[in-house]
Amino acid sequence: MSAQTPSVKRLTPPDIRARKGGEPLVCLTAYDAPMAKLLDPHCDFILVGDSVGMVVHGLPNTIGVTLDMMILHGQAVMRGSDRALVCVDMPFSSYERSKEQAFDNAARVLQDTGCQAVKVESGVYVAETIRYLAERAIPVVGHVGLRPQAALAEGGFKAKGRDDASRARVLEEAIATDEAGAFAIVVEGVAEDLAREISETVKAPTIGIGASARCDGQILVTQDMMGLFDWTPRFVKRYADLKTAMEAGVEAYAAEVRARSFPGPDQVYKARKG
Ligand code: KIV
Numbered sequence: 001m002s003a004q005t006p007s008v009k010r011l012t013p014p015d016i017r018a019r020k021g022g023e024p025l026v027c028l029t030a031y032d033a034p035m036a037k038l039l040d041p042h043c044d045f046i047l048v049g050d051s052v053g054m055v056v057h058g059l060p061n062t063i064g065v066t067l068d069m070m071i072l073h074g075q076a077v078m079r080g081s082d083r084a085l086v087c088v089d090m091p092f093s094s095y096e097r098s099k100e101q102a103f104d105n106a107a108r109v110l111q112d113t114g115c116q117a118v119k120v121e122s123g124v125y126v127a128e129t130i131r132y133l134a135e136r137a138i139p140v141v142g143h144v145g146l147r148p149q150a151a152l153a154e155g156g157f158k159a160k161g162r163d164d165a166s167r168a169r170v171l172e173e174a175i176a177t178d179e180a181g182a183f184a185i186v187v188e189g190v191a192e193d194l195a196r197e198i199s200e201t202v203k204a205p206t207i208g209i210g211a212s213a214r215c216d217g218q219i220l221v222t223q224d225m226m227g228l229f230d231w232t233p234r235f236v237k238r239y240a241d242l243k244t245a246m247e248a249g250v251e252a253y254a255a256e257v258r259a260r261s262f263p264g265p266d267q268v269y270k271a272r273k274g
Contacts, residue, residue, distance in 0.1 A: 011044055011085040013117055013139040013183040019044070020205040025184075025217025027207050028225075031056050031073045035222060036080030043084045045184075045207070047119065047219060048074045050089040051148070055223050061151045065091040067105055074113035087117040087141050092149045095120050099132035106138045119186065121147040124169075127176035134181030142177030144198075145170050145211065146189030159189040159210070167194055171201065178202035186219060187211045210235040 019025050027045040030036040031052040039046055052073050053065035067090075074088040088109050095102035106118045118133075120126055122142035133140050145160045161167040170190055177185050178201075185204050187195055192212035199206045199215050208215030210233060220236055223229060227238040228246075256262040263271070 008082045010083060010116065013085070016045060016085055017183045017204060020203065020216055022216075024213075025205060025207055027217055027219035028222045029055075029219070030077045030080070030222060033076045033080030036077040036084075036086075039222065040081040040084050044217070045219070046077060046081055046084045046086050048077050048086065048088040048113075048115070049119075049221065050091045051221050053091075055221060062148050063092050063152060065089075067091060067094045067108070070094075071109060071112045074109060074115050078114045085117065086113075086115040087119050088113055088115045090118050090120050095129060096126070099129045102129045103133060103136060103138065106133055106140075110138065117141055117183070119143055121149045122173060122177040122180075122182065122185075123147065123150075124173055124176045127180040130177060130180035130182050134183075140182050141184045141186060141207075142174075142180075142182035142204075143186040143188065144173040144177060145187050148188075157189070159191075161190040161194040170194060171198060174198045174202050174206075178204050187215055 016025065025044045026042060027047060028039050028043050029047045029049040029051060030039055031048060036046055048070060050062040050065040050070065052069065053059040053062045059065070070088050070091055077086055090106060090109065094105045109115065109118050117139040119141040120130065120143065122130060122144055130140050130142060146157060148157060151157055161170050174185055174187065182204055184207055185202060186207045186209060187198055188209045188211060190211050192214050195206070195208055195211040196214035205216035207217045207219050209219050224232040224236045225239050227241040228243050230243070232238065
């Protein structure tokens with residue numbers, strides 16, 4: 001084994017693609033190294049989502065997220081993981097102007113972070129860009145249905161496929177994304193029957209979010225499913241209640257500091273040793 005060979009092999013875009021119709025893909029978001037380390041043994045795919053803008057930076061939507069932010073968070077997630085495929089979101093305005101702009105920025109993300117793939121929100125007009133990137137060896141994940149970067153234009157985060165025209169548009173987006181060469185497609189905010197139809201139509205594995213178990217896998221924002229916030233999207237099941245646990249911990253800490261009753265280093269060390 002050479003010094004460069006890592007002991008654990010990371011999943012690759014072909015590994016993810018090969019899961020079409022097979023064992024469901026377990027996917028979550030991470031924005032920092034400790035979270036990536038925690039998720040890595042359980043996840044096939046870790047997304048450094050531009051949701052980082054809302055979840056970590058307190059932005060109202062993802063429009064203000066920059067390429068530099070994505071690169072910084074992508075680097076941290078790569079340091080914290082060694083098994084899952086890490087995909088970094090291309091933020092708003094980093095890929096829409098031209099195929100060349102998309103290539104330059106996507107290449108920078110791959111080179112500066114060491115991640116395995118980038119994700120673009122793929123309206124039909126983005127298909128040409130996906131093809132350009134894929135032909136130049138940039139692994140691309142598409143994202144159809146509810147596209148958060150369209151939130152300003154659409155007046156919020158709107159579920160898709162509620163009428164025939166919207167349904168046909170999402171299906172068209174998914175087919176265009178697939179034919180352009182995306183190796184996986186995130187399908188967000190669509191009803192179960194449309195998720196099934198998309199998954200049965202496209203060759204790439206579909207990764208649902210608010211799109212039922214009829215996809216080839218699921219992705220959620222980790223902080224949402226771990227219950228860190230008061231509000232989470234209606235479709236998110238909470239698997240833990242981190243907010244309550246953290247509030248209780250902080251309250252207990254504050255009370256001890258105020259009462260000067262917190263333990264000194266020796267007491268802590270003894271207690272932790274058991
Ligand atoms: O930015 C994000 O976190 C996403 C989702 C698919 C979770 O795009």
